[in-house]
Amino acid sequence: MMRPQRLLVLIAGPLFLVGCSGTEPMTHPAATAPIKPSAPTVGEPFTTEPTKMALIHKGKTVTVGMSADAALKVFQDVRSGGFEADQLPPGFAEPYRARSWEDGQHGFGVILYNDRVVSAMYQEEVASFDRLKEFVLEYRAVLNGVQPQLIQGKRVDYWIWDKDDQRVVICGFEADPNRVKITACMGDSRVLDAIGMSYERAIRDQAKVDAQSVLGQTPRGSAK
Secondary structure, three states: OOOOOEOOOOOOOOOOOOOOEOOOOOOOHHHOOOOOOOOOOOOOOOOOOOOOOOEEEOOEEEOOOOOHHHHHHHOHHHOOOOEEEOOOOOOOOOOEEEEEEEOOOEEEEEEEEOOEEEEEEEEEEEEOHHHHHHHHHHHHHHOOOOOOEEEEOOOEEEEEEEEOOEEEEEEEEEEEOOEEEEEEEEEEHHHHHHOOOOHHHHHHHHHHHHHHOOOOOOOOOOOO
């Protein structure tokens, strides 16, 4: 692995608007060009009921079916200022809504359907290889019994758990030799497909990152 190009959704704008590969820093939405509205293409989610598929933080979880306020509280302790956004990704329309925040070091956001979480995403902009290993091990423990699919590249790795029409995706991207970007996303499979958090998209993104890699060095760390 491992140097993510920006894990599926936080490039230059609100969470959920881009895929898991990119190097641009987080930018306030007001500093970016407005996103052109697109015709709604995303149907209703498969389910709004919680399962073991979840985002995990200090013993707490974010699952499908939660309220936005409850989900946002789970990661509130890592937030330091920053900005908020409510912009939906292309293809989504009411009754979908979105809420997110980014502070330059961390980001968290949810997509809602009828005011219930159907997808959530968390990102750490600056992390170590050890932090990524611990991160993945925690998810492996909580999601025990569900075997993840692993996609390994020169600069980016993905772990993808799928069960009961819901999915968890972790992406680790080696931004430079001493820094890893971590993105974790969970939610309804239809919603995650629509924002590019799928096995097929991860394969394409990993191949693109490898093709763009100039150094082609052996990875410095791994979190299998």
